[in-house]
Amino acid sequence: MIDALNIGLAALLLGLALWTILARDAFAAVAGFIAYGLLLTLVWVLLHGIDVALTEAAIGGGLTGALLIGAASRLRGSEAAARAERPGAAAHWLAAGVSVAVTAALAVGVLVLPVPAPTLAPDVAAHIAVTEVGNPITAVLLAFRAMDTLLEAIVLLFALIGVWSLAPDRFWGGRPGLRQHADPNGILAYVARVLPPIGVIAGIYIFWIGADHPGGKFQGATIMAAMWLLVMMAGLADAPPISRTWLRTLLVAGPLVFIAIGAVGVVTADAFLAYPEGGAKPLILAIEFALMPTLTLILGLMLVGAPRRGMPP
C-alpha cells in the first residue's frame, strides 16, 4: 500500500517535472514548478525530513515560485518574440544531451553510494548535548557547520544587492517595485488585515520551535516576509526606500552579529565560530534572533525587486 503510494508520488513528480520543462508558456511552466515544489514537500515528509520539507514548501515552492511568477509576468511582453527566434536543432540536441548527461551522472552518483551511505549523523547525535539544542538540524546549522550558515546569510545579502543594482541610476535609493493600487475595501485588503497577525504568530512559532523541533529562522522568516508582501501588495503599506539607514542597518545586523559572536569565539573557545563551554545555547539564540529580521527583510525585498521610483523628498 505504502509502496503504491510512493511509486505513484514518484511517477507524478517525474511527470510534473517533464511537463514543466516541455510547457511552452512561461507562466504555465511556473505553475508546474510550484506544484512540483509542493509535491516534493510531500516526498520530504514521507522521508521524515520535516525540516527540509518546511524549507522546500516555504522557499522552494513558495518564495522561488513567487519570484518566478514575477519574472514570467515581466517577460510576457517579449515572450512571443523570444519564441519566434527558435534556436536551431543542433542547440536543442546539445541542450538535451547536456541535461541528460547531468541527470545520468547524478543518478550514477546516488546509485554507487555504499550501503549504508556515509553519514555523520551518529557523530551529531553523540555531541548534540554540548550545544544544548534539541533539534539536530539546528545544531548542525548553527554549531557544527555554523560557517555554512554564516556564508548563506551573506550570500542572500549579496543577492539582494544584486537585485538592487539592476535599478536605473535615477531611481537609486528610491522605493523598490511599483506602488500597488488595490481596492481599500476589496478582498485583498481584507485578507491583508486578517492574515498577518496569524502569519506573524506562525512565523515566530516556527522560528522559536526550531531549537528543539523542525523549524527555524529561514522558514519563519519566509512566512514573515510573505505577510509583509501581502500587506504591500494590498496597498496598505509601501516598501521602504532602499536608502533608509534603519533598513540598511537591519540588513547587515544579522551577519554582523554572527561574525562578532564568531570572532569572540577565537578568544573564548580557541576557534572562529566556536562557542565557549556551557554558553552555546544563548549564543545560538542571539545569532538566530539577529538573523530573523535580516532574513525577513532580505527575502521580502528580493521579491519586491529593484528600485523603480525616485527618491522621496
Added chain:
Amino acid sequence: MNAVLDLWTVLAVTAGAILFLAGTTGLLRFPDAYARLHALTKADNLGLGLVVLGLLPQVDSVSAGLKLLCIWALVLLSGATASQLIARVLLRRDTHS
C-alpha cells in the same frame, strides 16, 4: 469506542477524498472559468473539512487537533480569497471585451 471512531475517520476521509475527486473532475470538465472555480472551491473547503474532521479522533493531543482545525480555517480563508481575486479578474476581462 475506538472502532466507532476509526469507522468515523474512514468514512469522513473517504467522503473528503470523493469530494476532491469530484472537484477535480469539475475543474477539468466544466465549460467556463466561473463554473470551474466553483467546483474547485467547493472541493477544497468541504473536502478538506471532511478530511480534518475525520482525522480529529486520531490526534494524540488537544493542540494537535487545534492545529488541524487552524489549517482548515486558513485554507478556507485563502481559498475564498484566491477564488474572489480570480473571479474579479475574469469579470473585468469579460466586461471589457
